[in-house]
Amino acid sequence: MTDYVTVTPDAPAGRTGAIKLHGPAAFAGMHKAGRLAAETLDMIVPHMVPGVATGDIDDMIFRFIRDRGGVPATLGYRGYTHSSCISINHVVCHGIPGEKTLKAGDIVNVDVTPIVDGWHGDSSRMYLIGDVPIKAKRLVDVTYECLMLGIEQAKPGNHMGDVASAIQVHAEKHRFGVVRDFCGHGLGQLFHDAPEVVHVGRPGTGPELRPGMIFTIEPMINIGRPDVKLLDDGWTAVTRDRSLSAQFEHSIGITEDGCEIFTTSPAGLDRPPYA
Numbered sequence: 001m002t003d004y005v006t007v008t009p010d011a012p013a014g015r016t017g018a019i020k021l022h023g024p025a026a027f028a029g030m031h032k033a034g035r036l037a038a039e040t041l042d043m044i045v046p047h048m049v050p051g052v053a054t055g056d057i058d059d060m061i062f063r064f065i066r067d068r069g070g071v072p073a074t075l076g077y078r079g080y081t082h083s084s085c086i087s088i089n090h091v092v093c094h095g096i097p098g099e100k101t102l103k104a105g106d107i108v109n110v111d112v113t114p115i116v117d118g119w120h121g122d123s124s125r126m127y128l129i130g131d132v133p134i135k136a137k138r139l140v141d142v143t144y145e146c147l148m149l150g151i152e153q154a155k156p157g158n159h160m161g162d163v164a165s166a167i168q169v170h171a172e173k174h175r176f177g178v179v180r181d182f183c184g185h186g187l188g189q190l191f192h193d194a195p196e197v198v199h200v201g202r203p204g205t206g207p208e209l210r211p212g213m214i215f216t217i218e219p220m221i222n223i224g225r226p227d228v229k230l231l232d233d234g235w236t237a238v239t240r241d242r243s244l245s246a247q248f249e250h251s252i253g254i255t256e257d258g259c260e261i262f263t264t265s266p267a268g269l270d271r272p273p274y275a
Contacts, residue, residue, distance in 0.1 A: 002019060002195075002207040002208070003017065003018040003019065004018060004019045004020075004021055004210060005018040005019070005020055005021065006020075006021045006023075006212070007020050007021060007022050007023065007026065007188075007212075013189065014190070015190055015192075015193050015194065016194075017194055018194060019186065019194050019195050019207060019210075019213060020186065020188065020193065020194075020212070020213070020214070021210060021211070021212030021213060022188060022212045022213075022214055022253070023212065026119070026188055026212075026214065026253075027214075027253050027260065029116070029117055029118070029119035029188075030119050030121065030188065030214060030251065030253060030262045031260075031262050032116050032117065032119065032121075033070070033114060033115065033116040033117070033119040033120055033121030033262070034121035034123065034251050034261075034262025034263040034264075035121070035262075035263075035266065036065065036068055036070050036114045036116055036121055037112050037113065037114055037121035037122065037123040037251070037263050038121075038123060038263045038264060038265045038266060039064075039068075039266060040061055040064050040065060040112045040114065041110060041112060041123060041124075041125045041265065041269070042265055042266070042267045042269050043060070043061075043064050044057055044060060044061065044110060044127075045127070045269055045274045047060060048102065048108065048110075048127040048129060049102065049129065049130070050101075050102055050103055050104045050129055050130050051101055051102065052101060052102050053098070053099055053100065053101050053102075054086040054088075054095075054097040054098060054099075054100050054101070054102070055097045055098045055099060057084070057086060057097065057110070058082050058083050058084050058086065058097035059083075061083045061084045061110075061112055062075070062083040065083065065112070065114045068114075069116065070114035070115060070116045071114065071115045072084070072112070072113065072114060072115075073113040073114070073115050073120055073122075073191050074112075074113060077191065080235065082096060082097050083112070084097060084110055084111060084112045085097075085109075085110070085111040085124075085235075086108060086109070086110050086111075087108065087109040087110075087111070087236075087245070087247070088100070088102070088106050088107070088108050089106055089107060089108075089244055089245075090238050090239045090242050090243060090244060090245060091109075091236060091237070091238050091245065092179055092182070092220050092222070092228050092237040092238060092239060092245045092247070093109070093111070093182055093220060093237050093247060094111075094235045094236055094237055095109075095235075095236055096233060096235055096236060102129045103129065103130075104129055104130030104131055105129065105130060105131060105132055105133065105136075106128075106129040106130075106132070107126060107127070107128060107129070107132060107136050107139070107140055107244060107246060108126065108127045108129060109124050109125070109126050109127075109246065109247045109248075110124060110125060110127065111123070111124035111247075111249065112124070113191065118189050119188060119189060120187045120188065120189070120190070120191050120251075121251060121262060121263060122187055122191075122216050122249065122251045122263070123249050123250060123251060123263035124218065124247055124248060124249040125248060125249075125269075125270070125271075126140045126143065126144070126246050126247070126248060126271070126272060127272060127274075128140065128272045128273060135223065135244075136223075136244055138174070139176065139221065139223050139244055139245075139246045140246045140271075140272060141271075142170065142171060142174050142176060142221060142246075143171075143219060143220075143221040143246040143247060143248055144248050144270075144271045145170060146166075146167045146170050146171050146178075146199075146219045146221060146248075147167075147217060147218075147219055147248040147249070147250065149166040149167060149170050150163045150164070150166050150167045150199070150217045150219065151163075151217060151250065151252060151259060151261065152166065153165075153166045154209060154217065154252055154254060154258075154259040155209060155254065155257070155258045155259060156209055156210060156211055156254060156255075156256065156257070156258075157208070157209065158208075158209050159203070159204055159205055159206045159207065159208055159209065160195065160197060160198065160201065160205070160206030160207050160209070161201040161202050161203055161204055161205030161206040162203045162204065163197065163199075163201075163209075163217060164197075164198050164199050164200050164201030164202075164206070165201055165202055165203045167199045167200070167217075167219045168199065168200045168201065171219070171221050176221050176222060176223060177221070177222040177223075177224060177225045177226035177227075177243075178199050178200050178219065178220075178221060178222075178226055179199070179219075179220035179221070179222060179226050179228055179245070180198070180199075180200055180226055181228050181237070182218075182220060182228075182237065183196050183197050183198045183199065183218075184196070184197030184198075184199070184215055184216040184217045184218045184249070185197060185215060185216055186213070186214060186215045187214060187215065187216060187251060188214050195207050195213075195215065197215050197216060197217055197218075199217075199218075199219040199220070209254050210254060211254050211255055211256050212253070212254065213253065213254040214251070214252070214253045214254075215251075215252065216249055216250065216251050216252070217249065217250060217252065218247060218248070218249030218250075219247065219248070220245055220246070220247045221245065221246055221247070222239050222241075222243050222244070222245045223243040223244045223245075224239060224241040224242075224243030224244075225239070225240065225241050225243070227239070227240040227241070228240060248271070249263075250262070250263045250264070251263045
């Protein structure tokens with residue numbers, strides 16, 4: 001049985017396993033944090049070109065978030081030493097920025113989570129570097145479609161299984177694999193909270209969606225099989241069959257009649273190609 005708790009000044013602040021139901025002040029805080037996340041991903045668009053080092057992109061992200069009063073949530077998180085995750089081609093998620101440079105034909109996910117006034121705005125977006133093969137572009141398009149189809153199901157009275165099923169059905173219709181090993185999550189004043197938001201499931205199953213819930217939806221879709229493995233660095237997850245992988249992520253809140261997306265691009269740059 002799923003437990004829910006309405007967030008009040010005396011409610012437990014930590015992760016208890018219960019799903020938190022937030023009020024208007026939390027939604028306002030999430031909109032502010034989410035906007036900075038989206039603006040950060042907008043800012044790097046002209047820099048996502050061949051020859052740029054992923055470490056330099058991470059430095060830009062750090063300065064941009066800091067200069068606007070935010071703090072990168074990943075910096076120092078469980079020993080992680082960067083302000084973003086940058087995942088290239090067959091890297092599914094949690095790619096570590098460094099000396100590696102972007103190359104023409106790469107597809108790249110950049111994941112950021114600025115903290116603003118205690119609230120976490122979590123979002124990731126795909127970037128196409130130079131001339132990208134048609135199959136890779138199709139993967140990126142379908143992954144974005146999966147995200148938005150999942151968000152369409154995020155409304156009161158539905159269940160997490162409705163969100164997951166919409167994603168799984170669309171991905172598998174295109175013969176792509178949906179990653180099972182990583183999922184979305186509740187967030188707010190915590191970086192990771194209940195509930196887990198899986199991207200494979202059956203309609204009508206899982207926790208019921210109720211107004212006030214705040215969580216991410218972040219499907220990871222592979223051209224090949226869904227299986228992944230973790231590299232020796234303890235962070236980087238890659239496809240076992242070395243096939244390409246793509247991901248998009250939004251932070252959302254359930255309202256009385258649907259949901260609000262906190263991390264929509266103010267410049268309209270939610271999916272590539274970015275004009």
